[in-house]
Amino acid sequence: MEILKSATAGTLESSDALVTVEPGEGIELELSSSVINQYGRQIRATILETLDRLQVQNARVTVVDKGALDCTLKARVECAVFRSCGKSASNIPWGGVIR
Amino acid sequence: MIKRPKPERFRLRRTMMFMNAQRPGLIKDAYIYGSDSIMLDLEDAVAENQKDAARFSLYHALTTIDYGSTEVIVRINGLDTPHWQEDIRVCVAGGADGIRIAKCESADNVKTIDAALTEAEKEFGVEVGRTLIIAALESPKGILNAYEICCASERLFGVAISGGDFRRCMQTKFDPSGIDMLAARGQMLLAARAAGIQCFDTVFTDLDDDEGFEAELRQIKAMGFDGKSIINPKQIRPVHELLAPTQKEVQQAEAMVNAFREAAAAGIGVFTVNGKMVDVAHIPGAERTLKLAKACGMYEGDLV
Structure with missing residues (x-):
């Protein structure tokens, strides 16, 4: 998917993450997390895998993590990407690229 | 998944x-x-x-x-x-x-x-x-x-x-x-x-x-x-x-279902349990009480 415009998803509540995607060159990930020392690598891997699954090749991605589970991180990244393409409201490929 | x-x-x-x-x-x-x-x-x-x-x-x-x-x-x-x-x-x-x-x-x-x-x-x-x-x-x-x-x-x-x-x-x-x-x-x-x-x-x-x-x-x-x-x-x-049913309700229901099964086998339709009249119309309710009691962990018998 191509990141057409800047979009965000999520919140700064505990167990959540705020994800922002913007148009960019290649994948540029800026991550801050309340549990960066414990889970930083895992969080980064989950975000990058999700972007890869959605075939996002060019994006500037900012994630402020507040201790989100992997399933929440995935949901927030996916929603931000679909929002940036204006496709988040209907006909989502549940079980396809969303899995 | x-x-x-x-x-x-x-x-x-x-x-x-x-x-x-x-x-x-x-x-x-x-x-x-x-x-x-x-x-x-x-x-x-x-x-x-x-x-x-x-x-x-x-x-x-x-x-x-x-x-x-x-x-x-x-x-x-x-x-x-x-x-x-x-x-x-x-x-x-x-x-x-x-x-x-x-x-x-x-x-x-x-x-x-x-x-x-x-x-x-x-x-x-x-x-x-x-x-x-x-x-x-x-x-x-x-x-x-x-x-x-x-x-x-x-x-x-x-x-x-x-x-x-x-x-x-x-x-x-x-x-x-x-x-x-x-x-x-x-x-x-x-x-x-x-x-x-x-x-x-x-x-x-x-x-x-x-x-x-x-x-x-x-x-x-x-x-x-x-x-x-x-x-x-x-x-x-x-x-x-x-x-949840009360302990007393569970005991009464158990007695009713037991008595009904015995009475039915003996060809009796209406009888009393602990002084209360019981016939076939009371049994589904008693069985429901026992099922609810079982789900609530209050009854372990095998009537339901």
Whole structure:
């Protein structure tokens, strides 16, 4: 998917993450997390895998993590990407690229 | 991906706890509290501009978190919104046990949802008919049409009254005596029992009023409700305790079923147990008491 415009998803509540995607060159990930020392690598891997699954090749991605589970991180990244393409409201490929 | 077992249309549902599907902190461990069902909410709890995000969050919760034997129902947005069709797709794809129709007013509303569920089940390769329905009646029109609603679908396991909207429509407010909702609760119960489905009461919103909550529970137990919608884990225990049969009721039911089986074998139709007349009409009720007692961990015999 191509990141057409800047979009965000999520919140700064505990167990959540705020994800922002913007148009960019290649994948540029800026991550801050309340549990960066414990889970930083895992969080980064989950975000990058999700972007890869959605075939996002060019994006500037900012994630402020507040201790989100992997399933929440995935949901927030996916929603931000679909929002940036204006496709988040209907006909989502549940079980396809969303899995 | 978590594969949930096939939902059971008529199971124990004393407590059905609402939680916002958009808040990960809530839904990640919703099952640990021990309510019989949880209702993940895509409707009123989710702001209009977060409906899309709530679905992504819901999909991953449904497919990642093992809710065990807690039933997982999703309250979807109303038929008068642009959201309900995608809500149904995500519920079916994620494997929710059932969906709750908000503001249901007619049998046609239920049939529309039923058809959309069938379509989604075909799209996602789910067994047709797997996804159950509960209809929330929130308006005078919904209550007046309760019986046709209760008979509208094989997927429908129950109806629930929703007090907030109903009281607003009726231009009344909460009254500790229950008079504000008495006619509506009664009519909905009649319709549900006539149709052979379950019936659930509305939420009690004052979390600090323990006495009022208990009084309401006693009333709905006496009226014959199967369970109650709740909004906080602290409400689970009082509901389970108060809706459970008493020790005395369990003993009497056990004695009645035992005596009936012996009497029937001996060709006797009516007899007495502990001074009370018993005939065949009392037995289904006694068996239901024993089943409920078994589910509550109060009865371990093999009569049911």
